[in-house]
Amino acid sequence: MSQAKLARLRERLISEATDRLSQPRAFMSFVGVAEADELLNDIKGHPHAFVIACIMDRQMSAQKAWRIPYELKQRIGSFRFPRLAELSLEQLERVMAQPEPLHRFPKVMSRNLYAAIRRIERQYRGNAAEIWTGRPSSATIVRRFLEFDGVGQKIATMAANTLVRDFRIPVSDRYSIDISVDIQIRRVFARMGFVPEDASTEYIIYRARELHPEYPGIFDLVLWELGRTVCRPRRPACDDCQWRELCAHANRKGAH
Ligand code: SF4
Incomplete structure (x- = not known):
């Protein structure tokens, strides 16, 4: 594979992703269940639903994890933030665990959920959208997600990428929005010739940074879809x- 071809491929991928980003925001299907997706897409009315879904996205399938805000809403009867803020840790443990556990680790996740509600209440005055309002830098958004218990670099970056890419949240830069390495991205990036087939996650992240430092996560948009369809x-x-x-x-x- 010639370097010239690889350079052209890089240019065209960036150009296609940039075009897509200039389109109006579309409704996102996170879990494929209308009511659950509506709650997650309501980034203005229920911004904490998105944040809580990100926090739950550990050690279980993403689809199940992203459904948890909706399941909690069904069990609690509301997902308005003031209602969530009324619940004690014991009450949250109960709704997370009964009638059946919503997460593989209901106890730990209940504690993370309780801590997240307290953080949103105290640091963001009950409005999780304050995490990303005011055109913050991408590093600020990633760092704010990292402050939540149980959130690591992978989820924090994915959250920032979703906010910018899918919800079109204005930010002052995109330098800290890394590529979200999953099985689709890994396969397509390697087949295209950008990374070796056995490249580590860190290698792929740095390769994307090298290819487009201004917004390394821009490649997600095209590659992920390709991996799910033709590739x-x-x-x-x-x-x-x-x-x-x-x-x-x-x-x-x-x-x-
Ligand atoms: S389907 Fe995959 S391997 Fe084939 S040309 Fe497209 S990106 Fe390359």
């Missing part, structure tokens, strides 16, 4: 892929 694990549909002329894998296949 499947087995038999990628290279003939139907718009990137085939520049993609290392397709070029290798064509050469045989």
Whole structure:
């Protein structure tokens, strides 16, 4: 794979992602259940639902974790912040655990949830949207997510990326929004020739930073969708892929 082709591929990926980012915000399907997705998309009315979903997104499938705010709403009867703030730790432990546990680790997650509610109450005056209002830098958003119990670098970056990319939250820069490395991104990035097949997560993160320091996470947008559609694990549909002329894998296949 020539460096010139790789450079053109990089340019075209950035240009396509930039075009998409200039489109109006679309309704996001996080879990594929209308009511649960409506709650998560209500970033103005229920900004804490998004934050709580991010906090729950550990050690279980993301789809199940992102459903938890809706399940809690059903169990509590409301997901307005003042109602959540009334609940004691014991009450939260109960709603997280009964009639069946909402998370693999209901006790730990109840504590994280309780701590998150206290933080939103004290630091953000009950309005989680204050985490990202006022055009903060991307590093500020990531750092604020890191302050929540149980949130590590991966989730904090994913949260900042989702806010900027999907909810179109204005920020003063995008330098700290890293690529969110998952199985789709890893596969497509490697096939295209940007990273070796066995590249570590850190390697992929730094490669994306090297390719586009101003916004390393910009590649998520196109790569993830490709991985879910044409660039499947087995038999990628290279003939139907718009990137085939520049993609290392397709070029290798064509050469045989
Ligand atoms: S050309 Fe083939 S291998 Fe390359 S990104 Fe497209 S589907 Fe994947």
